[in-house]
Amino acid sequence: xxxxxxxLLLLATPALAAEPALRSSARLLFKQPExxxxxxxxxxxxxxxxxxxxxxxxxxxxxxxxxxxxxxxxGKCPVVPGKNLEQYSRAEFNRQALAYPCVAxxxxxxDEQIGMVRLRVVxxxxxxxxxxxxxxRLYRGMFIEQxxxxxxxxxxxxxxxxxxxx
Numbered sequence: 187x188x189x190x191x192x193x194l195l196l197l198a199t200p201a202l203a204a205e206p207a208l209r210s211s212a213r214l215l216f217k218q219p220e221x222x223x224x225x226x227x228x229x230x231x232x233x234x235x236x237x238x239x240x241x242x243x244x245x246x247x248x249x250x251x252x253x254x255x256x257x258x259x260x261g262k263c264p265v266v267p268g269k270n271l272e273q274y275s276r277a278e279f280n281r282q283a284l285a286y287p288c289v290a291x292x293x294x295x296x297d298e299q300i301g302m303v304r305l306r307v308v309x310x311x312x313x314x315x316x317x318x319x320x321x322x323r324l325y326r327g328m329f330i331e332q333x334x335x336x337x338x339x340x341x342x343x344x345x346x347x348x349x350x351x352x
Contacts, residue, residue, distance in 0.1 A: 209287065211301035211343035212255045221349055222253040222303055229350040230342055232322035233313070244313050244324045247350050248305035251339065258300050263288035272320065279320035283330050287343070301344035310334050 208216075215222060222228070228250055233243030264281045266274060274282065289295060312324040312334070323330050329340055 206257050206297040206299045208255075208299045209301070209343070209345075211345040212299040213301070214344045215253055215255055215301040219253075222250050222344060222347075224250050224252060226250045227308070227350040228303065228305060228347040230323075230346055231348065232324050244311050244322065246307060246310040246324060246329060246334070246340075248307045248340070251304040251306055253301065253303045253344060255299050255301050257297050258287070259295065259297050260287055260289050261285065261295050262291055265291060274320040276319040276325065280330050283323055302341050303344050303347060304339060304341050305347075307334060307336060307338040307340065309336075 226249065228248060230246045231244070264278075264285050266278050269278070271279070271282070287298070287300065307329075310324065310327075310329075312327055313321070314326050319325055327334050329338075332338065332340065
């Protein structure tokens, strides 16, 4: 009986290894599906990481249209030689943000399951100072490369969102 269990486990291991790993965003969709029901108000927030301003300063609020788990190939993150992320221009930062999630140059590419939420934008507040150009997805009325406007549809990973009051 014990050898039968071991044989079954050995046969099942390659099948389990072929399945893409679940990212935290995908696990969230399975654990808390009610949080991302269509029509629910969700918010993406940035800023407030300092010593004084600890509350998020910039935000994007929207209504959930749909949420799903997808398999995505995680390729290599774009790198700008000789610069760290804080030194990137806005265009370089956008290229990085559009590639995310991605893997470092020394990590093998792989497939992962990601929980994605499609939402319709309702309201937003973005930074305009030049020093904020490479700090987040929100900048000067834009979400990465898209000009923000009411009813614009965007997609974000589920774990980047929180539920909002309105």
